[in-house]
Amino acid sequence: MKTFDTAFIERLYRSMYLIRRVEEEIARIYPTDKIKSPVHLSIGQEAVSVGICEALRDGDVVFGTYRGHAMYLAKGGDLKKMIAELYGKITGCARGKGGSMHLIDTEKGVMGTSAIVGTTIPISVGYAYGLKYNGSDSVVVSFFGDGAIDEGAFHESLNFAALKKLPVLFVCENNFYAIHSHHLSRHHSDNICERAASYGMPAEKIEDGDIFRIYESAGKHIEAIRQGKGPVFLECITCRWKEHVGPNDDFHLGYRSEKEVACWKEKDQLTRLRNLLSSNNVSVIENEVEQEIKDAFEFAEKSPFPEGVVLYEDVFKES
Amino acid sequence: MKTFDTAFIERLYRSMYLIRRVEEEIARIYPTDKIKSPVHLSIGQEAVSVGICEALRDGDVVFGTYRGHAMYLAKGGDLKKMIAELYGKITGCARGKGGSMHLIDTEKGVMGTSAIVGTTIPISVGYAYGLKYNGSDSVVVSFFGDGAIDEGAFHESLNFAALKKLPVLFVCENNFYAIHSHHLSRHHSDNICERAASYGMPAEKIEDGDIFRIYESAGKHIEAIRQGKGPVFLECITCRWKEHVGPNDDFHLGYRSEKEVACWKEKDQLTRLRNLLSSNNVSVIENEVEQEIKDAFEFAEKSPFPEGVVLYEDVFKES
Amino acid sequence: MNTQRLLSYPEAIREALNQEMERDPSVIVFGLGVDDPKAILGTTKGLVERFGPHRVFDTPLSEDSMTGVAIGAALAGLRPVHVHIRMDFMLLAMNQIINMAAKMRYMFGGGDIYVPLVIRTLIGKSWGQGPQHSQSLYPLLMNIPGLKIVAPSTPYDAKGCMIQSIRDDNPVVFIEHRLLYYQKGHVPEETYTRAFGKARLLAEGSDITLVGISQMAVECLRAKRYLEEAGISAEVIDPVSLSPLDIDTIASSVSKTGRLIVVDNAWMVCGAGAEIITQLIERNINMQVHRMGFAFVTCPTTPTLEEHFYPNAKKIASRAYEMLYPDRKPWTPKTELQLEEIEFKGPF
Amino acid sequence: MNTQRLLSYPEAIREALNQEMERDPSVIVFGLGVDDPKAILGTTKGLVERFGPHRVFDTPLSEDSMTGVAIGAALAGLRPVHVHIRMDFMLLAMNQIINMAAKMRYMFGGGDIYVPLVIRTLIGKSWGQGPQHSQSLYPLLMNIPGLKIVAPSTPYDAKGCMIQSIRDDNPVVFIEHRLLYYQKGHVPEETYTRAFGKARLLAEGSDITLVGISQMAVECLRAKRYLEEAGISAEVIDPVSLSPLDIDTIASSVSKTGRLIVVDNAWMVCGAGAEIITQLIERNINMQVHRMGFAFVTCPTTPTLEEHFYPNAKKIASRAYEMLYPDRKPWTPKTELQLEEIEFKGPF
């Protein structure tokens, strides 16, 4: 692997730290009932979003799932608006209508997350059609979990993207579980890349969660996609540390072992990055981020809830 | 290829001849408006249904599509009831309610055909689940066209069948067209078997339409399936001679060439089988079949249409 | 404006598509068969030759995801027209239509998220289509906020609604009945839009209001002619826009006539007829009502049963007669009208 | 029969599943999460341990095809219970439900083709679920012939309807509202069936009829208590069975009270309320009517908007008051009822 300069590592660390700490704060505050929707935490999975979004540039867009905090923040989504959204406030990125599962920041290219598994995959593909149609060299990244592989939409979307050679990077964040169901209780074998490749696109699997590897691999694929070579599939093995939904651990449920998660905690990319930086740099970043988080929660706290009349707004766009 | 005895070749020939001639009669009569639903003729594709159904035994079942005449007859479906069904008569296999696209003969294991592409694939899989659940060693054959490959249901169904090792043979009758769309205008490449195999099942492609090869291959797979080895995928390349729907040729439309079809007409399996039999045997068979067909059309002709009250029947089964 | 030019219903749609594609390069048309020799019963004929395969294309058989693709393309600034040659196939697309297209703007709090998408879908009785090729599922969509739904019956409205649908910044479901394809009517050559939420008074009358949805508007016009035989004057309304629904026009007609038959082009349970009647009741309109629609069974294939399954002009006329003269013995029209003389050609 | 035993709604369902699986080895239960630690909010708890993984199993996320699998298994002689933890996900299964399950018997002309299938689906408002996890789509299914639909509100009816659904030889959609899971009621230990097409008179009254669907039946019972404060006597009916619908019970109540509020647990356009009102009008029942239901927008996540989105007991009570006293100034109940005292426990 090539060596990366400090400024870059700092950027990665800042993004990783921001996501981790925001979600820890969400988990901490959750029991107070200030957060007004269920939360699906990305803690443990941040490196996928961060590694990939760092390889993107302005104009590129991402689509994702209800487990979307990491993607939203990694792509530069507005933190204040996100926390306000979780608080159900009118200042939220969806004016309180979406909650944690429906984050959006079109200015930053976060084109939305959805609570129905698999739904944003074809939408990403359609967006990529629009980009290609308009002669843009921007790229779409479509994030989804391993659960989405089961859905017909996965199959149909990859087929169409390959057929039309569309500028889309499919990213499967494979944490091996859909809620409590293991991938192998839903599939004959663990060969997602083989399937993806059969649609007519390169498919790569990154097993170890190494953020630099994710970044480099994504960068390489995105470059090819930008050049019009068509879609690519990237499977990133990862691990959800917390329960499927909510702020807690879930080892007591017994569907997976603590050990399974422990070995991912050992190679936590946040710690790894921290160790690559001087403690001075680390504290500067952490202090800034902590302030940012504090401000965001205060902003959310102080913002008003939407008035009743807002209920009837935003159904249609008036021309 | 091993040699087959005459009785077997006669059986194949009888079945092939019956289907061909029935459909020719349908095409001939169609303009009179006696047939009360659109017809999707199998002419040219008969060898797939016949080769495979000959390898089945009582208790095995088949599901298929609106292009289902060949499958229905090859599996032993009642000819009179089929023609009466096309005539919209109360004596039809679906009491006139289904028409050509909805054939059924549960006694013979023809479990139904559907006009929505892909719909019978998961239903076949569910039936196979039921067979396995009940400890039966019967087998389900799920027939569908290449168009069904595009649908999410294909993906979901193969995945589940492989996961649960269900006794089902998937048969894709690949005539390369979905109405007027060529397979390659709908897919990046022509690699259906590669996709099927990625779900975790053996997949075989028979390119030449050879009825003996189809029979032998199906037999081998069905035997394995019966032994509990799980699903198998069989792709049979074939050719629809007539237009997508209706009794005519369609070369004037320009979406495919006459040559494409001509090379399949040259290797017509009906002619091939005829040439393997003595002319005496051939006439005996043909005479019998012609009589059967004549009887069936007469039966249909003479049968009454359903009375108005029948409209309200068959919505629910009363317990 | 030359209102005398006659076009058929499919010609009106084709003209609208041509004109809008010409005007706005962001309009694209796709769906199974749009570029094939049959060209969706002629409505997309010539489009691919004129605008190229990046703007007009066939798709894999993937209704669910192609709807998602349409939504994504719309988000990226295109104006996709996604075509389903039969509404039955749209059942595969309900997830994307209802969970995504209808909700995206709302669930993302408005702003610059909107989905300018047209879903063109054909319905309708035609010979021997049977259970799975005959459904008319607009009541399912009417239940959903965030969708606009139109089902024009005249070539004039077809063109105007198509142009409006394409220019509208929201998901619009555009419903075309196959039997309407035989309709001809006055259609201006110029582009024009037809506002949604506005019903069409097709013919005036004083004794009874007949509201017919999609092709049933034509059956109602025919029924009106039949009823003249019995000295009954029927007013005929085509709602055109099912969501939003123009209840005002229907209400003022019924206030005048005191009698209403709603003829649905679909099953009636939780249908448009029930909705219309309930909205009138909510306005305390005093009236006699009746609704007609498909028999509440799966559509059979054989014509002897199909005949009983669908409403038609004669059944509507008899029913109207019975409403006016409940004590007389039942009546059915004796004359057989020539269809040509009944179609309503405008100008509007 | 010990009618005094109290069970919660989910316990009643679990008992029904246990008893039917015990009785009939052809009953199987599957769907996302049925065998996981949460066990569909407890309703499938212990089933896999007791009956084994061939009878109780989790599935891939493949709603469309798993519905097809259920149909196929039903054709092969099993009695599958397919579970969706949220009705929103069923939009992916509409093709198999409507094009196949609902039609197969009819389109194959009856005989030995039938589809004994139960689709269990949870609906409902619960905290912060938002646009895609809150939908209650039964009006879409009510429009379709060939399906039976039940949405019981009491534990007693939940058990009886579940057993009936499993024994029924046709596709049944069984709808459970999450908030009903807090309900307790008298449930006999023995197995019993609850006939479809029969509404439940939950409470008698003389001034107004309140019809509440699914959890709205509970809100109507609460509203009845509130209305006592204002001296108004409300009759409360739970239709239980939405398809077929027992209009007789509702009609005789409304004939008595002359006033009706239908409270839908869904959007109202082309909804159950419209259907009920229209059927009453078709019977020439003289009445004042009003319908309530979800606001006609996508369900928002934040509680301040959710509050306005859903009907509830107080809104129903105010509305009833207004119907009785249109000239008085609006009234809302002042007392805050303890919920426990309001739930209706039977015995039936």
Ligand SMILES: Cc1ncc(C[n+]2csc(CCOP(=O)(O)OP(=O)(O)O)c2C)c(N)n1
């Ligand atoms: C179509 C659909 N089916 C079922 C669900 C219920 N559900 C919510 S999350 C989830 C698991 C998804 O797993 P995965 O895609 O691997 O994402 P992860 O939660 O692991 O990030 C399921 C089944 C849903 N939201 N949408």
Ligand SMILES: Cc1ncc(C[n+]2csc(CCOP(=O)(O)OP(=O)(O)O)c2C)c(N)n1
């Ligand atoms: C879900 C669905 N989409 C579209 C159609 C319209 N349609 C009918 S037949 C057909 C082509 C199917 O092709 P294939 O599966 O290859 O079967 P073939 O006609 O070649 O036997 C299409 C697109 C349909 N019936 N169902």
Ligand SMILES: [Mg+2]
């Ligand atoms: Mg996962």
Ligand SMILES: [Mg+2]
């Ligand atoms: Mg084909």
